[in-house]
Amino acid sequence: MAGLSIRSITKRFGDTEVLRGVTLDVADAEFVSLVGPSGCGKSTLLRIIAGLEDPTSGEIEIGASIVTGTRAADRNLSMVFQSYALYPHLTVAENIAVPLRMRSLSAAQRLPFVGPFLPGAKEQRTEIASAVQNAAEMLEIGALLDRKPGQLSGGQRQRVALGRALVREPAAFLLDEPLSNLDAKLRVQTRAEIAQLHRRLNATFIYVTHDQVEAMTMSDRIAVMMGGEILQCDAPSVIYEDPNDIRVAEFIGSPKINILPVELGHSEMTLFGLVLARVAEASKAGVYHLGLRPEALKLTQAEPMITGTVAHLENLGSEVYAQVALADQTARVTLRATPAERHSLRLGAQVSMSFDLQDALIFDVDGTRQRRVEVALSNEREVA
Amino acid sequence: MTRDIWKHLILVIGAIIVLAPFYMMLSYSFKSPGEIDRGTGGFFGRQEMMVDERCVQLRDPNRDEIAAAAPQYPGKSDREIRDAIMEEAAVACAMRPVVFNYTKAFIEAPLLRYLLNGVIVTVSIFVIQVLVALPAAYALAKLKFWGREAVFGLVLFCLLIPVHAIALPLYIILAKVGLTNTYAALVVPWTISVFGIFLMRQFFMTVPDDLIDAARMDGMTEFAIVWRVMLPTAVPALLAFAIFSIVAHWNDYFWPRIVVTGSRDLFTPPLGLREFKGDADGSFFGPMMATATIIVTPLIVAFLVAQRRFIEGITLTGMK
Numbered sequence: 092m093a094g095l096s097i098r099s100i101t102k103r104f105g106d107t108e109v110l111r112g113v114t115l116d117v118a119d120a121e122f123v124s125l126v127g128p129s130g131c132g133k134s135t136l137l138r139i140i141a142g143l144e145d146p147t148s149g150e151i152e153i154g155a156s157i158v159t160g161t162r163a164a165d166r167n168l169s170m171v172f173q174s175y176a177l178y179p180h181l182t183v184a185e186n187i188a189v190p191l192r193m194r195s196l197s198a199a200q201r202l203p204f205v206g207p208f209l210p211g212a213k214e215q216r217t218e219i220a221s222a223v224q225n226a227a228e229m230l231e232i233g234a235l236l237d238r239k240p241g242q243l244s245g246g247q248r249q250r251v252a253l254g255r256a257l258v259r260e261p262a263a264f265l266l267d268e269p270l271s272n273l274d275a276k277l278r279v280q281t282r283a284e285i286a287q288l289h290r291r292l293n294a295t296f297i298y299v300t301h302d303q304v305e306a307m308t309m310s311d312r313i314a315v316m317m318g319g320e321i322l323q324c325d326a327p328s329v330i331y332e333d334p335n336d337i338r339v340a341e342f343i344g345s346p347k348i349n350i351l352p353v354e355l356g357h358s359e360m361t362l363f364g365l366v367l368a369r370v371a372e373a374s375k376a377g378v379y380h381l382g383l384r385p386e387a388l389k390l391t392q393a394e395p396m397i398t399g400t401v402a403h404l405e406n407l408g409s410e411v412y413a414q415v416a417l418a419d420q421t422a423r424v425t426l427r428a429t430p431a432e433r434h435s436l437r438l439g440a441q442v443s444m445s446f447d448l449q450d451a452l453i454f455d456v457d458g459t460r461q462r463r464v465e466v467a468l469s470n471e472r473e474v475a
Numbered sequence: 476m477t478r479d480i481w482k483h484l485i486l487v488i489g490a491i492i493v494l495a496p497f498y499m500m501l502s503y504s505f506k507s508p509g510e511i512d513r514g515t516g517g518f519f520g521r522q523e524m525m526v527d528e529r530c531v532q533l534r535d536p537n538r539d540e541i542a543a544a545a546p547q548y549p550g551k552s553d554r555e556i557r558d559a560i561m562e563e564a565a566v567a568c569a570m571r572p573v574v575f576n577y578t579k580a581f582i583e584a585p586l587l588r589y590l591l592n593g594v595i596v597t598v599s600i601f602v603i604q605v606l607v608a609l610p611a612a613y614a615l616a617k618l619k620f621w622g623r624e625a626v627f628g629l630v631l632f633c634l635l636i637p638v639h640a641i642a643l644p645l646y647i648i649l650a651k652v653g654l655t656n657t658y659a660a661l662v663v664p665w666t667i668s669v670f671g672i673f674l675m676r677q678f679f680m681t682v683p684d685d686l687i688d689a690a691r692m693d694g695m696t697e698f699a700i701v702w703r704v705m706l707p708t709a710v711p712a713l714l715a716f717a718i719f720s721i722v723a724h725w726n727d728y729f730w731p732r733i734v735v736t737g738s739r740d741l742f743t744p745p746l747g748l749r750e751f752k753g754d755a756d757g758s759f760f761g762p763m764m765a766t767a768t769i770i771v772t773p774l775i776v777a778f779l780v781a782q783r784r785f786i787e788g789i790t791l792t793g794m795k
Contacts, residue, residue, distance in 0.1 A: 138688075142691075143688050143692075162691075164692070164693070170689070172688065174685045175685075176685035177689075178686070178708075179708055180707035180710075181707075189693045193693055193694035194694050
């Protein structure tokens with residue numbers, strides 16, 4: 092077990108820059124998710140950590156030693172692939188045993204026919220067999236050990252791939268979208284199991300996914316990647332509640348955060364012409380983005396801040412999401428309502444909403460979070 | 476319905492065209508020379524007892540032998556003794572045509588020796604071809620290196636070179652090295668099969684990269700990946716290649732004819748057919764066809780056994 096540190100890694104394929112100076116430190120036993128839309132470079136970063144791809148520049152450090160340029164096999168990392176990548180000609184037990192066989196048996200001991208009779212081979216082989224047995228029991232695939240991968244279901248293959256990764260004690264586990272080939276129900280179940288596995292093994296995990304729910308539910312920290320950069324790396328709650336960048340705010344959270352244009356004058360902030368708040372110390376005047384999570388919007392009768400008609404309803408049972416087309420605007424906002432409020436939400440119904448400015452996130456036109464403006468707004472409120 | 480009939484009619488005609496030579500071969504291998512010449516006797520021939528003229532001639536006694544045999548025929552002239560011996564010989568040399576043809580094939584030509592040579596040569600060629608083609612195909616399909624496309628272009632180019640065009644230079648090289656009339660001469664020129672490299676490369680392209688990456692993570696070297704991961708997954712393609720390679724070299728008449736000039740110990744099965752090639756005393760079609768039947772039988776049996784996987788390998792489907 093060891094920590095990992097990635098220092099200003101860049102990677103180019105020809106003229107396209109896939110990674111632009113990524114720096115990330117992962118502590119020992121930490122679970123870090125790399126999350127981002129497809130093509131953001133997260134898988135490339137994982138492959139560079141694994142040693143399957145060489146970075147154009149930058150360094151990778153595992154434990155206390157720099158491994159840039161070291162072969163994948165010598166980095167002592169385990170990887171679980173999206174396609175599981177099990178050896179189709181080997182049984183489950185043999186598949187799981189491969190990393191141990193390649194490491195603990197000498198080339199001569201691995202030979203067919205002769206190998207098992209060489210001195211020391213027998214002890215090694217019993218050790219490997221018991222390690223395989225342990226791994227299989229941990230993942231509850233003990234009954235499948237004699238089958239070939241072709242005879243297994245997707246979920247079972249996934250477990251075998253996990254077994255092959257954890258049968259030895261690597262410095263870190265790298266997981267490349269391991270759940271994306273599973274059906275929705277199994278995905279939720281396996282998600283919990285991987286999180287438990289992390290706790291039990293107390294090992295370093297680096298988990299690549301495009302699914303923000305996976306990242307939110309499993310990780311100690313989430314690194315949100317876009318365009319070859321890490322935009323923000325923080326605990327899931329911080330990423331959700333306190334994003335640094337509008338792209339992070341938009342990527343994390345489902346349904347998506349509502350973004351509304353606001354105008355900041357010298358002394359006040361307006362939304363569609365309505366004065367939201369007064370600002371004491373004027374920041375740079377201009378157009379800003381106001382970010383509101385669906386749960387920040389509340390249905391109200393008195394002093395509505397925004398009004399509109401319900402354009403689409405999604406009832407999930409425990410909650411209701413309503414898309415509201417704003418009056419005189421092209422934008423729609425998504426509102427989360429409790430089932431109790433459902434009666435007031437019908438398609439085409441007029442609704443009025445308000446929100447607490449404390450729940451609002453303010454970004455400038457480039458998408459950078461403007462905490463100073465938020466502070467200024469709240470100070471003003473206290474004064475008032 | 477009528478369309479089906481046409482379809483089958485065309486297929487039947489095609490099958491007849493393909494099978495007719497085999498039918499002739501098998502039929503001739505059963506018949507007596509007379510039946511072959513006259514074209515009578517149906518498929519199996521009448522299988523009447525026939526006398527092997529050469530066998531009888533070999534038993535024609537000379538003066539000493541007649542003298543030695545004289546005590547057995549008291550009171551007979553030399554001429555009568557000879558006639559008696561010749562009569563016995565005719566009885567001893569009488570046999571069914573099918574027995575005649577096949578015993579000739581094995582006795583006149585050392586066919587077992589030829590078959591053994593055939594096995595040695597084709598198996599060595601195939602094994603070395605695989606040893607060369609698999610790593611080469613792996614590199615061309617899965618490793619990134621400078622000039623890979625150019626190398627693959629050369630491989631494709633080599634596919635276009637007909638064997639006969641380079642036969643003479645090859646022969647001269649082997650002769651200069653002093654390798655003619657050895658197994659090496661039969662094997663070495665075929666050990667690098669560009670067709671094998673090409674076929675395996677196309678197959679390896681379909682093997683997912685993740686599998687190779689997983690093997691690297693598991694601590695395998697590139698060579699270990701070739702033999703422990705790629706080889707087992709490529710068995711269907713290898714079988715297809717095996718059939719192409721073995722059929723081609725088992726049946727090859729041209730190359731062994733060129734490099735094996737002296738010793739019959741190195742003859743491969745097709746060269747065995749020459750034993751019955753008609754010289755002054757006419758062709759022995761019966762034994763020749765019996766030899767041909769014996770030569771093709773192992774291939775047909777092997778094909779029938781491996782048929783399903785062979786077709787799998789050629790179409791390269793069923794693998795993901």
